[in-house]
Amino acid sequence: xxxxxxxxxxxxxxxxxxxxxxxxxxxxxxxxxxxxxxxxxxxxxxxxxxxxxxxxxxxxxxxxxxxxxxxxxxxxxxxxxxxxxxxxxxxxxxxxxxxxxxxxxxxxxxxxxxxxxxxxxxxxxxxxxxxxxxxxxxxxxxxxxxxxxxxxxxxxxxxxxxxxxxxxxxxxxxxxxxxxxxxxxxxxxxxxxxxxxxxxxxxxxxxxxxxxxxxxxxxxxxxxxxxxxxxxxxxxxxxxxxxxxxxxxxxxxxxxxxxxxxxxxxxxxxxxxxxxxxxxxxxxxxxxxxxxxxxxxxxxxxxxxxxxxxxxxxxxxxxxxxxxxxxxxxxxxxxxxxxxxxxxxxxxxxx
Numbered sequence: 117x118x119x120x121x122x123x124x125x126x127x128x129x130x131x132x133x134x135x136x137x138x139x140x141x142x143x144x145x146x147x148x149x150x151x152x153x154x155x156x157x158x159x160x161x162x163x164x165x166x167x168x169x170x171x172x173x174x175x176x177x178x179x180x181x182x183x184x185x186x187x188x189x190x191x192x193x194x195x196x197x198x199x200x201x202x203x204x205x206x207x208x209x210x211x212x213x214x215x216x217x218x219x220x221x222x223x224x225x226x227x228x229x230x231x232x233x234x235x236x237x238x239x240x241x242x243x244x245x246x247x248x249x250x251x252x253x254x255x256x257x258x259x260x261x262x263x264x265x266x267x268x269x270x271x272x273x274x275x276x277x278x279x280x281x282x283x284x285x286x287x288x289x290x291x292x293x294x295x296x297x298x299x300x301x302x303x304x305x306x307x308x309x310x311x312x313x314x315x316x317x318x319x320x321x322x323x324x325x326x327x328x329x330x331x332x333x334x335x336x337x338x339x340x341x342x343x344x345x346x347x348x349x350x351x352x353x354x355x356x357x358x359x360x361x362x363x364x365x366x367x368x369x370x371x372x373x374x375x376x377x378x379x380x381x382x383x384x385x386x387x388x389x390x391x392x393x394x395x396x397x398x399x400x401x402x403x404x405x406x407x408x409x410x411x412x413x414x415x416x417x418x419x420x421x422x423x424x425x426x427x428x429x430x431x432x433x434x435x436x437x438x439x440x441x442x443x444x445x446x447x448x449x450x451x452x453x454x455x456x457x458x459x460x461x462x463x464x465x466x467x
Contacts, residue, residue, distance in 0.1 A: 117460065118386075118408040118438070118450035123227055125414050125446035131229075132162060135217065135238060136184075139164045139176075142214045143419050145441030148255035148362070149428030150262060152284065155222045156430065158229060158439060159239075159253050159264070160447065163214035175204065176215040180244040187211060202420060202444075209271060216249035217241065218266070220284065226430075226437060227449070235284050245270045245292055250277065254427045256303040256363045258312075263336070265301040265314070268292060276301040276316060278336065290337060294318070300328075300359030300427075303336075304371070304396070312336050313396055315345075315373065317359040326357030328375065328389075330397050343397045346389055348377070353406050354387060355379045361426045364391065365436070369458055370400050374407070374438070376425050383422040385409035386440075388457050401461040408450065410442070418443025 129141040142165055147158035166174040166186055173196070175187040189196055189206075197205040204211050218239040221229040231237050241250050248269035256263045264279040264287075273296025280288045294301060300317035311332040319326050328346040331339040348355050354377025364371035371391040378384045387403030410422045426440040436452040 117456060118452050120412065121227060121449040124412070124448040125442060126227055126449055127158075127160070127221070127229055127447040129445065132160075132219065134164050135162075135240075136164075138167055140167050143444050144219075144447055145444050146252045146425050147428050147439050147441070147447055148218075148253040148264065149430055149439050150255040150257065151430060152222075152262075155224060156226045157220060157222045158428070158447070159255055160219045160221060161216050161251050161253070161441075162219045163216045163249075163444075165214045173198065173204070175211045175213065177211070178215065178241050178247045178249070180242075180247060182240065182242055212248050212269065214249075215241075216251045216269075218250060218253050239287075242289075245272060245275060246277070247271065252299065252427050254302050254360075254362045256305050258303060258305050263303055265293075265303055267299045273297055274299055293337060293339060294331075300376075302360040302362050302364065302373070302427075305363045306366070308396060309394065314339065315360040315364070317357075319357075326359070328358055328360060330391075345391070345397055345399055346375070346402070352404075353377055353379055353383075353385045353409065356382070361386070361438075362428050364396070365431055365454065366393070367454060367458060369462070371396050372454065372457065374426060374429070374436075374452075374457075377406070381422070382420075383410065384425055386424055386426060388461050390458070390461060403461050407452070407457065407460075412442070414446055414448065415442040418445030420444040 129144050134141050143163035147160040177185045195206050220237045222232050223229040245268045251267040253266035261280045261282045268275045268277040275292040275296045276294035278290040278293045297319040302315045304313040330345050332341045333339045356378050358377045361374040364373040373389050385406035386408045390401040392398035423443050429438040434454050442448050
C-alpha cells in the first residue's frame with residue numbers, strides 16, 4: 117500500500133561522521149520527523165561503537181556525567197553471549213553492542229538531507245538513566261512546542277524520557293515519564309476532553325507481553341488511567357511484539373495510528389489501528405494484513421535483517437510522508453494515502 121521513494125535508501129551511515137574520531141557508526145535508523153523553518157527535519161538515531169581492535173570486542177558506556185567508559189573482552193570468550201548483534205550478555209548483566217545518540221538533519225525537498233549549519237546537530241545522553249544511550253525519538257508538535265519522547269537506556273532499565281523545545285537550541289528536559297520497561301511512546305498532538313494522551317509499550321515478563329497501552333495526564337508529567345488497547349496476535353505478522361509509530365493522525369473516522377509489529381522470526385512490518393475520537397481507549401478497526409512489510413533488499417539485509425520501523429511522518433491533506441529505518445542500517449521514505457488506509461482497515465473490520 118505504501119509507495120516507497122525511488123531514491124531509497126535516502127540516508128546511510130556513510131553519509132554521517134561519527135561523534136568521535138576513534139569511534140565508528142554502525143547504524144542509522146528510526147528518525148523522528150518534523151517541520152521547522154520551512155524545511156523537513158529528521159531526528160535520527162545514530163548507533164556508534166569504538167573502533168574494534170584485533171581479537172577484542174569493545175563496548176561503550178556513558179557515565180551519568182556524560183563521559184565515556186569502554187568495556188573490552190576477547191573474541192570468543194565463553195563468558196559472553198554475542199549471538200544477538202544488538203546486545204551482549206555475561207554473568208553480570210546485559211550490555212549494548214553500540215550506544216546511540218540523536219542527530220539532526222534537514223532538507224528542502226524531503227529527499228536530500230544535510231547537516232544543519234546554524235544549530236547543534238547532536239543530542240547526547242545525560243544523567244543516570246541514559247548511560248547506555250538515547251534512542252528512537254518521536255517528535256510531536258503540541259501547544260506551540262516540539263515534544264520529544266524518546267527511549268532512555270541504562271543498566272537500570274529502559275524507560276521513556278521527555279524533552280521540549282521551540283528553537284532546537286534550548287531544551288527543557290523532564291524526568292523519566294514512563295517507568296522501565298517501557299518504550300515506543302507517542303503523544304497525541306491535542307488534548308481530548310481536557311487531558312493529554314499517550315500510547316506506550318510496557319513489556320510484560322511472564323504474564324503479559326509486548327502490548328500497546330494508552331495513558332492520560334493533566335500535565336504531560338504525571339500519567340495514569342493506563343489501559344491496554346492492542347495485543348499481539350498469534351500466527352499473524354504482529355504475533356510477538358507491537359509498538360506505536362508517532363503521533364496519531366486525527367481523521368473524521370477516528371485517530372489513525374501506524375504501528376509496527378514483529379512476528380516470531382523478529383520480522384518487522386507496519387500496520388494501522390483506528391481509535392475513537394472522543395475516547396481513544398476504544399479500538400474501532402485494525403489491520404489484518406500489513407500495510408508495508410520488508411520486501412526490498414535494503415529492508416531485508418543489514419545490521420538486523422527484515423526490519424521496517426517508523427517513528428516519524430508528516431501529514432499534508434490525504435498524504436502521509438513517512439520516514440522509516442530499514443534493517444537497522446539505513447533510512448528510507450514512503451508515502452501513503454489516509455483514505456486508502458482507512459478504507460482498507462474499515463473494510464476488514466466490516467467483512
